[in-house]
Amino acid sequence: MNDSFTHLGTVTAPSGVLVFGMATWLDLWPEVGQPLSERAREAVAAGAGGGHLVDDEAEAVAVGVDGTRALTVRARTAPSPFDEEPAIAVLEVDLGVPWPAGREAPVLLGDLPVDRGGMVLGDAVGLDGWTGPEGEPADGLADVSYWGRDLEEAHQRFGGVRIPQYDGDPQGPYGWLDLPVGTAKALATEVAAYRGGVVSSVDPHTDFHLLHRAGRTRPLGVGAIEVGGCPVLGFSWCQGDHAVRHHGERDWGRVYPVTLDRGADGGTVLRWSIPEWAEEE
Template identity: 80%
Template structure:
């Protein structure tokens, strides 16, 4: 494991409550009950410092923070057993609040799986506005991407530019950007009909898609976007690494502890620890 921390950015939580959760399921919370911010406030009030939230497949932790400060986010990395590329091993967030006097032990808030769609960190109220994978984009636009054996022939017909990706083809994949959703859907169908050697995807400009785009060229696929008028950090995940280490998520016991710990400066940090892969576990 890399012993040094890399700085990934900062977030703010003016509501005083910070949420770290699964990107694919953020819009699930209001469909099955109160909004995420209400649940987050309740668990913080009940547990004083924070706690774990779960509703079906949706999971998150919520913690109390200093809502007036920028909160630094950093990570240690370890090589992925999939491709030997760096993957998050320890994620830390400074909460801007002091560590309780006289306390020595860490506080276990719960555990979280690695969402195959990535993880998101942001203000509880801001995340109530999150538009998920199946939502309607606020700008009515979408991007079309295509790839495959016959992509060069398809490019001659359909055009587009190569967009670098953090995962997979380092050269990037061909994309046509900022098209009206209906036009993008029709174009993707036309590309799919071009031949069996090329496949396409139409991606509306949801918050989920924007967070993926923001991190596609950055180490650890860390991207920053604004949701609900507040900055949000997203952490993408290599699909190969997820398949090797984290597939099955909670149902297979692939969950990792989230704790509150004393920081080097005497403050409190939120820490999520993803252990290195144990080859014996695979057996």
């Protein structure tokens, strides 16, 4: 494991409650009961500074923070057993509040799986407005990408630009960004019908997609967007790495502890720890 921390960015939580949860399911909370922010406030008020939220497939942790300051986010990395590329091993967030006097041991808030759709960190109230993968884009726009065996022939016919990828794969998809949804769907249908060796995809501008798009060219898939007027950070996993280490998620026991710990400066940090892969797994 890399013993040094890499700075990933900052977030703010004006509501005083920070949420770290599974990106795919964040907009499920209003459908299964109380809004996310209400559940998060209750978890923080119940004591210990935070708690684990779970309902059906939606999971998150909520913690109390200093809502007046930027909160630093960093990570330690370890090589993925899939491709040896760095992957998050420890995610740490400064909460802006002092470590309680007299508390000796870390506080276990619960555990979380690595969501195949990525993880999100942001203000509890801001995330009430999160749009997931099946949501409607607030700006009415979408992105189109296409790829496959006949990619170059299709590109000569339809055009488009390379969609940026972190690994700079020269065989990555072509496509168009920021099109009206109707135009995007019509274009994707036309491209897909051109030849059997071409596949197309339409991605409406949901928060889920835009956060992935923001992190597409960055190490560790770290992206930043604004949701509900607050900056939000997202973390994406290589799908190969997820399949090797995290597939099955909670159903297969692939869950990792989330704790409140004493930081190096005497403050409180939120820490999510993913142990290194063991060959016997």
